[in-house]
Amino acid sequence: MNAPADIDVRPITEAEYPEWLRAVRAGFLREPVVSAAELEARKGQFEPGRFIGAFEGDRCVATFRSFAQEVTAVGGRLVAADAISAVTVTATHRRRGLLTRMMSQDLAAAKERGDVLATLIAAEYRIYGRYGFGPATSGTEWTIDVPRAGLDPRGPDLGGGRIDLVEPDDVRKLGPELHDRMRRATPGAISRDDWWWQLNTGAVRTDPKWTEPFFAVYRAPDGTVEGLMTYDVDEKWADTMQPANTASVRGLIASTPAAERALWHYLCSIDWVTRVRSGWRAPDDLLPHLLPNPPAAGVSMHADWMWVRILDVVRALEARTYDSEGALVLEVLDGSGLAGGRYRLEASPDGASCTATTESADLTLDVRELATLWLGDESAVRLAALGRVREDRAGAGRGADALLRTSRRPWCPDMF
Structure with missing residues (x-):
């Protein structure tokens, strides 16, 4: 060797x-x-x-x-x-x-x-913590039993909007602007470059097994594109010669709940489709509760997804917004020497400042735990119970949660 x-x-x-x-x-x-x-x-x-x-x-x-x-x-x-x-x-x-x-x-x-950050999708959980990465988003896949969902099989009531099947060229024209609107409203979402759009519409093919999917676009009554769904449908028949096809979603992005509702209902109303696999969705996705019978959507997969490594604590904490007002002194440990130190965060709905300080710490945590907290999906109180955060001041975990946690969970729609 x-x-x-x-x-x-x-x-x-x-x-x-x-x-x-x-x-x-x-x-x-x-x-x-x-x-x-x-x-x-x-x-x-x-x-x-x-x-x-x-x-x-x-x-x-x-x-x-x-x-x-x-x-x-x-x-x-x-x-x-x-x-x-x-x-x-x-x-x-x-x-x-x-x-x-x-x-x-x-x-x-x-x-x-x-x-400010480094990011990755971790194939193996145990590897990346030692480099300062922490899981910052997770994802869930649902499988919908369409006959049990309770939806009107005639399709969605679009209220003046419309759904169209479009060609790959249309997706490359319409998709980037829609995605930009969606990602700016979705903590954890990431940018897509031109290569991404070419690869995912077949203009560039690196996989010889690639097949062209269906592309469905939802337009609001004023003509604005508010949703895009990409999906495949297999070909399966039951022993009684009844269709039993599964539609598998490669991706769905939407800028409004109305677009999400319309596209899911559309997919579940396609003749011969008896099962829908949702693809990778936010863990608090609206999907199950868009169905009259939510239990018809069963969780088929749930796992961590995007991991984050903070490289600049000050800029990371000042970049995000805060729904409440408060102050927190964090002792950030970083064995690699890239982002460690003691920082005072002062935050309110009007903005935030983060500065180096010599004040006594409220919380002591590794940079990987800070990454897990940064997008608002994890609880400092929970991490303290797990021994991954130390409360140096009683009640500091609850104070951190009041500042950092979000009303909707972060989500990264993409593999990279």
């Missing part, structure tokens, strides 16, 4: 991109072969300096990628983030510190750039 020093960890060149992609596929236990078509499709993704590889000779044995992202803070402000993806270590080279070396390089560069 070679020592870690024998493995070169560095940003890759464009010429090394095919070998890096091969290592990504191997790390995710997929066939370690990169076709010419996939390579051609992915060429537009390459960004010098933000693709890191660990090389043993000419062979790439670990991979890491980051890219610019915006995350919506509580209240709607967009925060600059370092989005991390394609993190792999080949099975033959585990336990050699390769991920730590790649992560350290990337987070230092993100801090230097002025990014």
Whole structure:
């Protein structure tokens, strides 16, 4: 076994991109072969300096990628983030510190750039806490038993609005503006670049098994596009030759509850569809209660989703809004030295300031717990009960919850 020093960890060149992609596929236990078509499709993704590889000779044995992202803070402000993806270590080279070396390089560069946060979707829960990441959003998938839902099979009452099936070109024109309205009202939502829209409408195809879905758009009575649903339908028949199709939602974004209601009712009213899989939704999504019989929507999956790593405590806490008035002194621990310190947060509905202080701390917590609290989904009182936050002043956990928790839970609709 070679020592870690024998493995070169560095940003890759464009010429090394095919070998890096091969290592990504191997790390995710997929066939370690990169076709010419996939390579051609992915060429537009390459960004010098933000693709890191660990090389043993000419062979790439670990991979890491980051890219610019915006995350919506509580209240709607967009925060600059370092989005991390394609993190792999080949099975033959585990336990050699390769991920730590790649992560350290990337987070230092993100801090230097002025990014407020780093983000990722954690495939394995135990890995990322040691780098200062904490789970900040979660998601839920429901499966709807359509015959039990109690909806009118004739379809939704659109009240002057309309639903249309549209083409991929239409989605690329209409989708970005709708998504921008949705994400500014959704803490935890992230930006989508042009690559995202091309990939998810088939203009760019990296997966040979990709099939074109249906795209349904909801327009309000004044013609404004307020909702977009992307879905597939399988082909299944019961033994009695009765249709038993499942519609699976790839994504639904909406800027109004009326659009959500109309699109879900539309999908559940399609002939032959007897079951609907909702895809990844917010944990407090309206969906079950949009049905006359909410128990017809059963939870089929629930898990953590986007993880956050705070890189700048002051800017992160000042970026979000607060529904109540109060002050809190936080002792933030950060073993990596990127964001630790003692900070006084003074907040009200009119704004917030966060400054370094020498005052006695009200709460002591690791930077990963601060990340978990930042979007408002977790309770400081709960974390204290778990031993993950220390109350240095009696009642400080309740005070933190009064400041930080939100009326609706944060949600990140996207995988990255």
